Amino acid sequence: DAGITQSPRHKVTETGTPVTLRCHQTENHRYMYWYRQDPGHGLRLIHYSYGVKDTDKGEVSDGYSVSRSKTEDFLLTLESATSSQTSVYFCATGQEHYGYTFGSGTRLTVV
Amino acid sequence: GENVEQHPSTLSVQEGDSAVIKCTYSDSASNYFPWYKQELGKRPQLIIDIRSNVGEKKDQRIAVTLNKTAKHFSLHITETQPEDSAVYFCAARYYGGSQGNLIFGKGTKLSVKP
Numbered sequence: 001d002a003g004i005t006q007s008p009r010h011k012v013t014e015t016g017t018p019v020t021l022r023c024h025q026t027e028n029h030r031y032m033y034w035y036r037q038d039p040g041h042g043l044r045l046i047h048y049s050y051g052v053k054d055t056d057k058g059e060v061s062d063g064y065s066v067s068r069s070k071t072e073d074f075l076l077t078l079e080s081a082t083s084s085q086t087s088v089y090f091c092a093t094g095q096e097h098y099g100y101t102f103g104s105g106t107r108l109t110v111v
Numbered sequence: 112g113e114n115v116e117q118h119p120s121t122l123s124v125q126e127g128d129s130a131v132i133k134c135t136y137s138d139s140a141s142n143y144f145p146w147y148k149q150e151l152g153k154r155p156q157l158i159i160d161i162r163s164n165v166g167e168k169k170d171q172r173i174a175v176t177l178n179k180t181a182k183h184f185s186l187h188i189t190e191t192q193p194e195d196s197a198v199y200f201c202a203a204r205y206y207g208g209s210q211g212n213l214i215f216g217k218g219t220k221l222s223v224k225p
Contacts, residue, residue, distance in 0.1 A: 033212070042117075042200060042217035043155070058212070059112075090154065099145040099202075100213060102154040 003027040006091050006103040013110055019078040021106050023091030025071075029101075031094045032074040034058075034066060036087040037105075043090065049074055081110045113138040113205035117216025124191050125224055132219045134201035135183040143204035144184045145213070146175060150197045159186070191223045 004025045013019050023032060034046040035058075045058030047066040055066050063085060065077045078085055086109050092100035114137040124130050136144075145160035161168045161175045161184065168175050172191075177184040188195055198220050202213040 035215075040217065043215040045212060045214075048212060094213075096211070097143065097204075099143075099147075099157045099160055102156070104154050 004091065004093055004101055004103045006089075006106050008106060009104065010107045011109070013081050013108070015082060015110055016080050019081050019108065021076045021089055021091075021108070023074045023076070023103055025074075025093045027093055027101070028071060029093040029095055030071075031096070032068065033092040033094070033100065034064075034074070034076045035090045035092065036060065037090060038087050046076065046089075078108075081108075083110050086110045113141060113203055113214040115201060115203050115214050115216040117201050117219055119219060120217065121220045121222070123222045123224065126191060126193060128191055130188045130191050130195070130221055130223075132186045132199055132201070132221070133183060134185070134203075134216050135181075136203040136214075137182065138203070138205055139179075139182060141203040141205055143211070144175070144177060145202050146173075146186050147200040147202065147215075148197045149200065149218075155200060188221075191221075193223050193225050196221060196223045 007022045033048045035043045037043050044060045046064050049055045049068040067075045089106045091103040094100040116135045118133050142163040147155035148158045149155040159175050161177050172189050174187045198218045200218050201216045204211045205214045
């Protein structure tokens, strides 16, 4: 969907470096989410936001932080990347009581 | 918290046959159950959903059923085609935290053989 874009699409980074992934939406949705997808684990929620400056932890939040200074942008930061954070990261947006729309994903490799 | 179990993890069918994927959830307060299809290398996309006040919903070749008492819901695909090959995820909306977030099953890889 053109309404939600993630950047970058691919990234290779070294262990110990900080990494920021960006999610941008044009749908004016209140809710935004960051998931990671790994083989055998499905989609696991990292952090979510229910408004500007309102964020909360998901089930796998350790090692990640988020920020939402504008309705349209939701940033995911790995403060010090580790190999266990190699994954595909999906951003999603949603409205209350409805399903989510996912971005195209960011493939992150930590070497 | 909510836990969503999905079975089977892989499913192989012949073209034209039916496919059924089943999910169970643990929180009786969950009231919204979407299904997503993810083709290789692409994003998950919503294909059908059902709410707890409905027992069944159909959309052409796909249908979803919900049994609230047993806390399970299923995806049914009839007359399968090769383009149905993908990973399918079920989810349940969980209200245990401050917001109703979707908790996903681990996925079912469906292969439709021509």
